[in-house]
Amino acid sequence: MDVHEISMNCKRTEFVGTAVLDTIGLCIAGVDDTLLKTMNIGTRYHALGLFSSRTGAAGQLTAMDEAVKSTDTEVLSIDFPRDTKGWGGHGNYIVIGGDSVSDVRDAIRTALELTNKYAGELYISEAGHLEFAYSASAGSVLEKAFHARRGQAFGFMAGSPAAIGLVMADTAMKAASVQIARYMTPSLGTSHSNEVILALSGTADAAKEAVLSARQIGLELLIAMGSYPEIPGTPYLV
Amino acid sequence: MDVHEISMNCKRTEFVGTAVLDTIGLCIAGVDDTLLKTMNIGTRYHALGLFSSRTGAAGQLTAMDEAVKSTDTEVLSIDFPRDTKGWGGHGNYIVIGGDSVSDVRDAIRTALELTNKYAGELYISEAGHLEFAYSASAGSVLEKAFHARRGQAFGFMAGSPAAIGLVMADTAMKAASVQIARYMTPSLGTSHSNEVILALSGTADAAKEAVLSARQIGLELLIAMGSYPEIPGTPYLV
Amino acid sequence: MDVHEISMNCKRTEFVGTAVLDTIGLCIAGVDDTLLKTMNIGTRYHALGLFSSRTGAAGQLTAMDEAVKSTDTEVLSIDFPRDTKGWGGHGNYIVIGGDSVSDVRDAIRTALELTNKYAGELYISEAGHLEFAYSASAGSVLEKAFHARRGQAFGFMAGSPAAIGLVMADTAMKAASVQIARYMTPSLGTSHSNEVILALSGTADAAKEAVLSARQIGLELLIAMGSYPEIPGTPYLV
Numbered sequence: 001m002d003v004h005e006i007s008m009n010c011k012r013t014e015f016v017g018t019a020v021l022d023t024i025g026l027c028i029a030g031v032d033d034t035l036l037k038t039m040n041i042g043t044r045y046h047a048l049g050l051f052s053s054r055t056g057a058a059g060q061l062t063a064m065d066e067a068v069k070s071t072d073t074e075v076l077s078i079d080f081p082r083d084t085k086g087w088g089g090h091g092n093y094i095v096i097g098g099d100s101v102s103d104v105r106d107a108i109r110t111a112l113e114l115t116n117k118y119a120g121e122l123y124i125s126e127a128g129h130l131e132f133a134y135s136a137s138a139g140s141v142l143e144k145a146f147h148a149r150r151g152q153a154f155g156f157m158a159g160s161p162a163a164i165g166l167v168m169a170d171t172a173m174k175a176a177s178v179q180i181a182r183y184m185t186p187s188l189g190t191s192h193s194n195e196v197i198l199a200l201s202g203t204a205d206a207a208k209e210a211v212l213s214a215r216q217i218g219l220e221l222l223i224a225m226g227s228y229p230e231i232p233g234t235p236y237l238v
Numbered sequence: 239m240d241v242h243e244i245s246m247n248c249k250r251t252e253f254v255g256t257a258v259l260d261t262i263g264l265c266i267a268g269v270d271d272t273l274l275k276t277m278n279i280g281t282r283y284h285a286l287g288l289f290s291s292r293t294g295a296a297g298q299l300t301a302m303d304e305a306v307k308s309t310d311t312e313v314l315s316i317d318f319p320r321d322t323k324g325w326g327g328h329g330n331y332i333v334i335g336g337d338s339v340s341d342v343r344d345a346i347r348t349a350l351e352l353t354n355k356y357a358g359e360l361y362i363s364e365a366g367h368l369e370f371a372y373s374a375s376a377g378s379v380l381e382k383a384f385h386a387r388r389g390q391a392f393g394f395m396a397g398s399p400a401a402i403g404l405v406m407a408d409t410a411m412k413a414a415s416v417q418i419a420r421y422m423t424p425s426l427g428t429s430h431s432n433e434v435i436l437a438l439s440g441t442a443d444a445a446k447e448a449v450l451s452a453r454q455i456g457l458e459l460l461i462a463m464g465s466y467p468e469i470p471g472t473p474y475l476v
Numbered sequence: 477m478d479v480h481e482i483s484m485n486c487k488r489t490e491f492v493g494t495a496v497l498d499t500i501g502l503c504i505a506g507v508d509d510t511l512l513k514t515m516n517i518g519t520r521y522h523a524l525g526l527f528s529s530r531t532g533a534a535g536q537l538t539a540m541d542e543a544v545k546s547t548d549t550e551v552l553s554i555d556f557p558r559d560t561k562g563w564g565g566h567g568n569y570i571v572i573g574g575d576s577v578s579d580v581r582d583a584i585r586t587a588l589e590l591t592n593k594y595a596g597e598l599y600i601s602e603a604g605h606l607e608f609a610y611s612a613s614a615g616s617v618l619e620k621a622f623h624a625r626r627g628q629a630f631g632f633m634a635g636s637p638a639a640i641g642l643v644m645a646d647t648a649m650k651a652a653s654v655q656i657a658r659y660m661t662p663s664l665g666t667s668h669s670n671e672v673i674l675a676l677s678g679t680a681d682a683a684k685e686a687v688l689s690a691r692q693i694g695l696e697l698l699i700a701m702g703s704y705p706e707i708p709g710t711p712y713l714v
Contacts, residue, residue: 262697
């Protein structure tokens with residue numbers, strides 16, 4: 001077998017597309033019955049959408065949150081593998097279901113497109129990384145992943161090495177009147193990533209202000225470690 | 239102390255050898271009593287064989303399965319560290335025991351030799367990795383590691399990013415009449431690796447067919463992510 | 477926003493300093509109440525010191541052990557993220573508290589300085605890594621992290637790939653009369669790192685002898701894997 005005989009232009013019906021951060025989107029029209037039972041995600045849907053990345057979680061989950069909201073699909077499972085290709089954070093692995101294969105494919109396609117946008121709030125330096133996300137109105141995916149309050153604005157911040165994440169969390173809490181949705185550390189809620197993560201719910205103004213304050217101090221601290229971060233997209237939060 | 243005064247040609251009695259994928263094989267003739275009790279692997283054997291790699295698990299476990307079958311030794315513990323040197327999978331750490339030091343050394347030596355062969359079904363690209371394994375007749379090591387049915391043929395597939403692994407699993411289940419031995423995800427059974435893993439038991443023809451079908455679609459999807467995989471050996475499954 | 481407008485010379489009051497191994501030291505003078513409750517580290521102190529590294533744990537914890545001993549501060553939490561920037565070990569994340577902000581800052585500053593020294597017993601090759609630590613008299617940090625007996629000498633060894641760590645542990649136990657304080661493997665006590673770790677308590681002579689014997693065989697085995705280790709400092713144990 002010669003792998004170089006395989007084309008990069010994939011013709012499989014399961015293939016939907018790719019995005020930045022080693023993200024792939026796939027779709028299974030009629031998943032195998034025995035496998036579906038073993039997956040333990042319910043047996044209502046045989047049309048499954050699959051989405052996973054080596055690096056990043058909050059941006060992709062925010063993308064998937066919008067994708068599920070805009071289609072007749074449901075999120076079935078969310079995993080946070082310990083990954084980031086040698087860096088201190090997570091990747092992601094999301095399974096969604098729907099009655100219609102075309103709805104599922106649409107949702108995955110939308111999530112891939114939005115991932116290219118939301119990757120703009122990921123900052124990776126030689127020393128560590130920062131990740132931010134914001135949604136004006138959290139849906140079922142952000143609720144399932146980060147216990148966000150449905151319909152409220154959502155803010156997210158992760159910092160690595162972990163100490164930076166805690167100072168960002170403290171700064172965010174002092175910057176605006178927001179509620180803690182989820183708090184994660186290397187030993188709590190993460191897959192042992194080198195991060196402190198804070199997810200917030202609140203009004204749009206407060207959640208945005210909290211995230212922007214955290215981003216400013218987080219970048220100052222990360223850069224104080226001696227190198228400037230690269231950004232796999234364009235920062236979009238203002 | 240100058241580390242460069244130490245020779246690469248190790249003369250320690252504990253050293254058995256090395257193999258690809260940062261694999262080392264070691265042997266302790268008479269392990270310390272207190273340490274043995276703390277290890278919690280039983281106290282029957284004082285001759286221990288140790289085997290571990292930074293990258294890969296199924297190939298090495300298949301190698302060790304044959305090694306234990308062909309010697310008077312027993313597998314005592316199997317760990318799956320989250321490793322692969324920055325990639326999304328596991329390494330391995332295996333402890334075996336025997337009444338005879340020479341049996342234990344033989345088993346470790348055999349496992350090292352076979353690892354160089356079985357590494358041929360590991361595919362590592364810029365985006366992710368795939369790993370496959372096959373045994374015509376699973377023994378105690380594959381039973382302990384992956385719940386393989388002893389004496390039946392065994393098939394294994396792991397894909398990263400995880401979504402690729404699930405499509406491979408679905409493809410395998412549809413390709414042949416096989417039973418699921420073990421199903422693993424970033425949150426279930428793995429050490430938070432970015433993989434979906436399926437281990438199968440069945441007839442030789444069915445297990446082989448399932449693995450080959452999974453390999454074909456897995457390679458097509460991995461390559462669709464934009465780079466060709468490197469292979470640390472020579473693919474041997476046909 | 478342009479990240480290059482941010483200076484590497486950080487002026488934030490939270491910033492204390494950096495050290496080798498992507499280590500950062502921070503201080504929060506009055507942590508947010510809600511965040512403090514969520515952190516679950518007690519509510520006695522509002523002045524928190526934060527310390528974390530991408531790579532290494534034992535050296536930094538030994539540094540923090542001395543820092544806490546020499547100031548009026550207390551260790552509140554210790555996490556072992558699975559990190560080392562793609563290698564098989566841990567980073568660290570430590571939170572300390574104190575009634576006085578200046579005590580907390582002093583402790584973090586001391587820990588940063590000592591980290592540059594204790595990093596001298598970390599050995600990282602292409603294949604794996606070794607880490608050693610020694611304290612003549614263990615304090616509260618080493619007790620909390622590794623169950624060291626307070627006031628006794630403390631020895632630490634970690635080897636990756638894991639098999640090397642077990643041979644080091646066996647060698648240490650046979651070299652001197654010491655007690656096992658903590659034993660860790662990829663599945664036990666670690667965050668799935670590719671290491672076997674042994675922490676020891678005993679007399680100063682015995683603990684030192686155990687660590688030096690482990691270091692010698694560990695280096696021989698690591699180098700037998702085909703490359704010499706780099707050392708991020710100067711070895712200091714003799």
